[in-house]
Amino acid sequence: xxxxxxxxxxxxxxxxxxxxxxxxxxxxxxxxxxxxxxxxxxxxxxxxxxxxxxxxxxxxxxxxxxxxxxxxxxxxxxxxxxxxxxxxxxxxxxxxxxxxxxxxxxxxxxxxxxxxxxxxxxxxxxxxxxxxxxxxxxxxxxxxxxxxxxxxxxxxxxxxxxxxxxxxxxxxxxxxxxxxxxxxxxxxxxxxxxxxxxxxxxxxxxxxxxxxxxxxxxxxxxxxxxxxxxxxxxxxxxxxxxxxxxxxxxxxxxxxxxxxxxxxxxxxxxxxxxxxxxxxxxxxxxxxxxxxxxxxxxxxxxxxxxxxxxxxxxxxxxxxxxxxxxxxxxxxxxxxxxxxxxxxxxxxxxxxxxxxxxxxxxxxxxxxxxxxxxxxxxxxxxxxxxxxxxxxxxxxxxxxxxxxxxxxxxxxxxxxxxxxxxxxxxxxxxxxxxxxxxxxxxxxxxxxxxxxxxxxxxxxxxxxxxxxxxxxxxxxxxxxxxxxxxxxxxxxxxx
Amino acid sequence: xxxxxxxxxxxxxxxxxxxxxxxxxxxxxxxxxxxxxxxxxxxxxxxxxxxxxxxxxxxxxxxxxxxxxxxxxxxxxxxxxxxxxxxxxxxxxxx
Numbered sequence: 001x002x003x004x005x006x007x008x009x010x011x012x013x014x015x016x017x018x019x020x021x022x023x024x025x026x027x028x029x030x031x032x033x034x035x036x037x038x039x040x041x042x043x044x045x046x047x048x049x050x051x052x053x054x055x056x057x058x059x060x061x062x063x064x065x066x067x068x069x070x071x072x073x074x075x076x077x078x079x080x081x082x083x084x085x086x087x088x089x090x091x092x093x094x095x096x097x098x099x100x101x102x103x104x105x106x107x108x109x110x111x112x113x114x115x116x117x118x119x120x121x122x123x124x125x126x127x128x129x130x131x132x133x134x135x136x137x138x139x140x141x142x143x144x145x146x147x148x149x150x151x152x153x154x155x156x157x158x159x160x161x162x163x164x165x166x167x168x169x170x171x172x173x174x175x176x177x178x179x180x181x182x183x184x185x186x187x188x189x190x191x192x193x194x195x196x197x198x199x200x201x202x203x204x205x206x207x208x209x210x211x212x213x214x215x216x217x218x219x220x221x222x223x224x225x226x227x228x229x230x231x232x233x234x235x236x237x238x239x240x241x242x243x244x245x246x247x248x249x250x251x252x253x254x255x256x257x258x259x260x261x262x263x264x265x266x267x268x269x270x271x272x273x274x275x276x277x278x279x280x281x282x283x284x285x286x287x288x289x290x291x292x293x294x295x296x297x298x299x300x301x302x303x304x305x306x307x308x309x310x311x312x313x314x315x316x317x318x319x320x321x322x323x324x325x326x327x328x329x330x331x332x333x334x335x336x337x338x339x340x341x342x343x344x345x346x347x348x349x350x351x352x353x354x355x356x357x358x359x360x361x362x363x364x365x366x367x368x369x370x371x372x373x374x375x376x377x378x379x380x381x382x383x384x385x386x387x388x389x390x391x392x393x394x395x396x397x398x399x400x401x402x403x404x405x406x407x408x409x410x411x412x413x414x415x416x417x418x419x420x421x422x423x424x425x426x427x428x429x430x431x432x433x434x435x436x437x438x439x440x441x442x443x444x445x446x447x448x449x450x451x452x453x454x455x456x457x458x459x460x461x462x463x464x465x466x467x468x469x470x471x472x473x474x475x476x477x478x479x480x481x482x483x484x485x486x487x488x489x490x491x492x493x494x495x
Numbered sequence: 496x497x498x499x500x501x502x503x504x505x506x507x508x509x510x511x512x513x514x515x516x517x518x519x520x521x522x523x524x525x526x527x528x529x530x531x532x533x534x535x536x537x538x539x540x541x542x543x544x545x546x547x548x549x550x551x552x553x554x555x556x557x558x559x560x561x562x563x564x565x566x567x568x569x570x571x572x573x574x575x576x577x578x579x580x581x582x583x584x585x586x587x588x589x590x
Contacts, residue, residue, distance in 0.1 A: 101570040199550050213550060242555050311535045322510065329511075331583050333574035345588050350513035362512050366522070367529055369510040370498075380533065385546030387539050392550065426525060427532045443550030468551070 004029035006169045009073050009226040016062050016072050023058035023072030026172070027051050027116050030074045033170045034118060039495040042155075042165040044079060044137040045087045045120035054116040061114055069253075070233045071114025076165045076174040079120045080127055081107050081217075082206040086117075090208040091135040092125045094356025095334040104206025105238045106175065106217045113233045118171050122161025125358045126325065127182055127210045130432035131421065132160025134360045139418050142190055143168040143491040146456040150494070153415040153458075156186030156432075162220045163190040167491060173221040173230050177207060179214045180313055181411075181436025184448035187220055188410035188461025191450040191489060193482070194220045195227045195475070198468045199443035200245040203238030211320035212243075214313075214440040224449065224479045228252035231471065247469060255472030260480045261295030266403040270306035271435060273412060279454045280409045287407055287451050287462040290484035291477070301403060303394040308387050309438040310430060315371050315384035316441075321361075322368025328356060363426065392442040399467050405477045408435050410448040410461035435463060445471045447478045450487040459489065498526040 004026050007015070015021040031051065034043050051074065058072035082088045082100035089095035107117070122140040124132050131154040132140040140160040142153040144167065155164040159176035163186035166174050176183040178196035187194030195218045202217040209215065219230035232253065237246040267288055272281075292298050330336035330352030337351035357365065371380035398406065412434055421429050439446035445468070448461040462481065466474030498506075503523040507514040514522060572578040577585070 098574050101567075101573055200553075239556070239558070243549075243551070243553075245551065245553065246556070305539065308536060308539055311533045314529060315533055315536070326511075330576060331585055332571075334576070336576035339586060343586060345586050346511070347513075348586055349511040353511055354513040357512065362510075362514075363522075363525060363529075366503075366506045366510045366512065367526065370506045370526065370530075371533075373506070373509060380536075382546045383536050383539075383541060384533075385548075386541035386544040387536055388550075389544050389547040390539065390541070392547065425528045427528055430532075441550075 005033045007172055008222045009070070009172050009229050010223070012073055012172055013069050013229070023055040023062065023116060024052065026072060027055040027074045027118070030118055030171050037168060037170050037495050040141045040143060040164050040168055041138055042122055042140050042161040042168065042170060043076065043119040044122045044161065047086055047117055047119045050086070051116050051118050054111070058114045058116060068113040068233065069229045070110060072116065073172050074116040074118050075110065076119060076121045076162060076171040077107060077117050078159055078162050078175050078177060079123050080177050080208045081175060082208065083107055083117065083120065087120065088208070090126050091123045091137055092356065092358070092361065093136045093335055094328045094353070098333050100206070102206060105203035105236065105240060106207065106234050109236050110233055115233070121165055121174055124158035124160065125361050126208065126321070127158040127177055127179055128321070128360050128364055129157040130181070130185060130429055131418070132157040133418060134358050136358065140164045141418065142415050143495065144190060144415060144458055145491070145494065146458060152418045154189065154418050156189035156415065158182040159186045159220060163187055163192060166190070166192045166220050166222060168495070173219055173226055175217060175234070176220045177215060177217045178440065179210050179317060180440050181433035183218050183220060184436045184446055184461070184463055185411050185432055187448040188450070188459070189415040191459030191487065192220055192222060193224055193227050193447065193449055194218065195231060195447040195471070196439065196445065197231060197235065197471050198445045200243050201235045201471070203236060203241040203244040205238055205240040209324040211317040212324060213320060214317060224475055224482045225253060225256060227447065228256055228475045250472050252472050252475050255476045256479045257476060258480050258483055260291065260477050263296045263404045263477060264402050265291050265296045265298050266301035266398050266406040267298060268301050268303045268306065268406055268408060270303050271408045273434065276412060280412065280460065283452050283460050283462060284407070284409050287481060287485070290481060291407065294480045294484055299403065301398050301406070303398065303438070305387065305390045305394050306438060309391055309441055310434055312384040312387040312391065313437045313441060314430060315380050316388060318364040318368030319372050319381050320368070322365045322372060325361070325365050328353065388441050391438055395442045395444060404467070405474055406465040408463045408465065410435060410463040414454045414456070414458035414460055439465050444468055445474050447474060449478050449481050449485070451481065451485040452487065453489055498523045498530065
């Protein structure tokens with residue numbers, strides 16, 4: 001069978017169960033593709049031996065019958081997840097050489113379901129970035145190009161390696177994490193599906209922490225159905241993460257009926273940003289028309305505090321990061337700077353962190369330190385937390401008024417060229433997350449679905465935002481949108 | 496609010512990140528760009544609003560107050576840049 005690496009999870013699951021293909025064959029097909037895809041710089045740590053072992057075990061399990069859906073599915077794992085005995089360094093120099101003695105709960109759940117890990121995926125350092133340009137491993141590259149132009153484009157970030165690997169069919173799916181848009185923006189830039197579930201659905205245990213009140217893991221897949229299958233395998237209540245909820249995990253795939261008749265879809269006027277490209281505007285209008293044609297009830301809504309989401313995020317996320325990243329001190333793991341004669345422990349901390357953290361991470365840690373420092377805590381941090389409460393209230397009011405889901409663009413543009421934002425000030429880069437960051441602040445589930453291409457042939461995504469804990473319903477609306485949009489374009493292979 | 500070179504140096508010190516003297520002016524400028532962006536929050540009327548502590552209202556779970564972990568010295572030290580005789584080793588802290 002040819003091109004096994006191009007399978008969706010659902011196709012592979014069905015073929016595995018029928019005995020048409022083995023997990024070993026699927027895994028070998030992916031490993032071969034990964035080997036030939038160095039130019040994408042998506043996989044940064046390769047674990048072929050582990051993958052083969054896991055695949056053989058999966059085949060045994062499948063033969064015995066009653067294997068879960070993810071059994072034998074070859075995945076890429078974002079470098080932010082701690083994986084036992086396998087380098088896990090959050091794309092940072094400061095975690096150079098770090099091999100965890102434990103497994104993150106999300107990867108543990110996936111492995112218990114029989115999934116296969118092909119290796120670790122590139123990302124922005126500590127998940128801080130929107131273009132995968134802050135990685136210690138160098139840039140991940142988008143498999144998509146602008147027509148015949150060979151300019152290297154960003155796959156987005158921070159889950160850029162995950163997005164690139166899935167879009168290029170190096171694996172069947174990948175894990176991502178999303179603090180301000182880090183699953184949904186790269187998914188949109190690469191023509192794949194990515195869902196960030198409700199805060200608390202996935203355990204954060206063993207996921208390198210960036211901003212703990214915002215971070216959530218989620219799947220990055222080739223279809224909405226795959227997102228439903230893989231998300232169910234990732235979620236669990238975990239006593240090791242006190243913010244993970246003790247709710248049953250529904251069968252998300254069973255929710256995919258495609259029937260959205262009578263569902264109320266909100267179109268928030270505040271997401272119509274000044275200077276938004278006409279193509280994004282058109283995509284949004286097209287998506288609205290598709291949902292309407294599928295029987296949804298379209299309603300204009302207002303989320304008045306939208307404008308303040310990014311500034312609130314750029315107080316809260318750095319504040320939490322400055323606290324979380326205090327643990328990187330050169331004592332317990334990772335990099336320690338070479339010290340000069342007479343250097344004490346303070347010099348060790350300062351030199352280690354200066355060498356170990358990249359520029360963007362240093363900047364965010366220091367901004368966080370500043371907004372939490374004496375005299376500014378109220379003016380910045382507490383005010384941002386109040387604005388966050390208002391942003392969440394905007395959504396609650398919309399849902400109380402009967403809105404089932406909210407449709408917005410996923411990103412303000414298509415993928416841009418690597419290096420194109422080099423001279424922009426940091427705030428320009430932060431604007432990438434303008435449509436996605438509200439969802440993290442409000443703790444809601446959000447999904448990016450590929451819905452069209454721009455005039456240069458690059459994919460564009462739409463975002464649907466759902467009610468808390470109703471990922472099944474959200475996935476079903478996304479499924480209806482996916483069906484209507486009929487996005488089938490794939491990047492031409494140049495790598 | 497404008498951040499000068501001296502404040503930038505102070506923040507770097509608090510964050511325990513060594514920033515060379517000559518990089519401070521550029522750093523201060525970046526802080527000012529970001530803080531200028533954040534200043535927008537002052538436009539919002541937050542009178543009477545409680546700062547959010549938890550995005551999902553929930554009671555933290557409780558468990559029995561018993562030891563559930565431990566005896567993993569080798570694993571704890573396995574990734575240390577410098578471990579000796581069962582301890583993390585660091586430069587001299589006390590004279």
